[in-house]
Amino acid sequence: MKPFLTIAMPKGRIFEEAAKLMRKAGYPLPEEFDETRKLILTIEEAEMRFILAKPMDVVTYVEHGVADVGIAGKDVMMEEERDVYEVLDLKISECYLAVAGLPDVKIKEVAPKVATKYPNVASSYFREQGEQVEIIKLNGSIELAPLIGLADRIVDIVSSGRTLKENGLIELENIAPITSRLVVNPVSYRVKSGVIDELVERLSQIIEQ
Template identity: 65%
Template sequence: MNDLTIAMPKGRIFEEAYELFVEAGFDLPKEINDSRKLIVEAPNENIKFILAKPMDVPVYVEHGVADIGIAGKDVLLEQHRDVHELLDLYISKCYIATAGLPNTQMNEIAPRVATKYPTIATNFYKEKGEQVEIIELNGSIELAPMIGLADRIVDIVSTGQTLKENGLVEYEKIVEISSRLIVNPVSYRVKRERIKEFVAQLKNELHKR
């Protein structure tokens, strides 16, 4: 009953979360970082990691195959999964913004916005009282203004270098993003003490930073 299953995305978030866990005193195998396995055990901590795509982490947590997950706030805002957000880990910081070609206005008749975050983009323009056509793309969002597909894009911005290299400029910042610790509601009831101890250990490390 004290075992924990944690869903984590591979890549930058995983690397920063792994470092946080180790610094917080969790005894994790070093080979987790280099493993090609999708399920990795940390027997000394009674923890099992499911390594998944970022967008899939909240799905695993919502359906209870993982007790806990680490997900970007962008994913949580986009999906609205039935999970509890327990802790801001302050890692993988970035933000979502609108961008487009320099010195260009939105088309007044049929403005179009390309993004892989349709929910976030729709809500943003709705709050501004602007009606736009959302074009959902899964990659190379920067192409859309360059080829005339859209007036603006809504995307993650980290350093702004990708926008700059593609001749785009940022127009409006929408929301700050960082990685959050989420939990399945049933797991939080059934494994409450174990999860509270886990969170407390992480909080203790975060307060040192």
């Protein structure tokens, strides 16, 4: 009997796309799986246990071994330097990190303020550009910061660009493309290598189709 695999997955769009991908790979995830409000789900026939978490917490669960495997956005991997293996680009939930702000607004010449929920990514990016900025960490509604005068610019995820447009903001610089990745706990990979390798192989075949 194979050991059960514990998988941490983020709620929302990534969860829906990842569940669809796993079904295509032949894993029997029931349809009600998508509608549940439970935080821990055991799918006996798939020999899997799922932990549903906030996107930023997935890699924490994997790093500490409470989940063997996780699905996390590349943005989280860039922001959170965690001791996990990144084994597969799932090529779902495509978007990108960008710098945005109000059009025709003069930026402060000395240490402009940048609001973001990715302070490490933003700091590294502007340092590479030779710019000194003041980072303001926010957890949500990043687009609000320039509108109320809290920040000169923002660094955030852009998907369709609709949210920026509806709030009168424009994209100024593209930082990096983002997709969701399969990450693995190093100890789990040694102990459950067979079942993890099978998961990676089955998902790889679907992605390449």
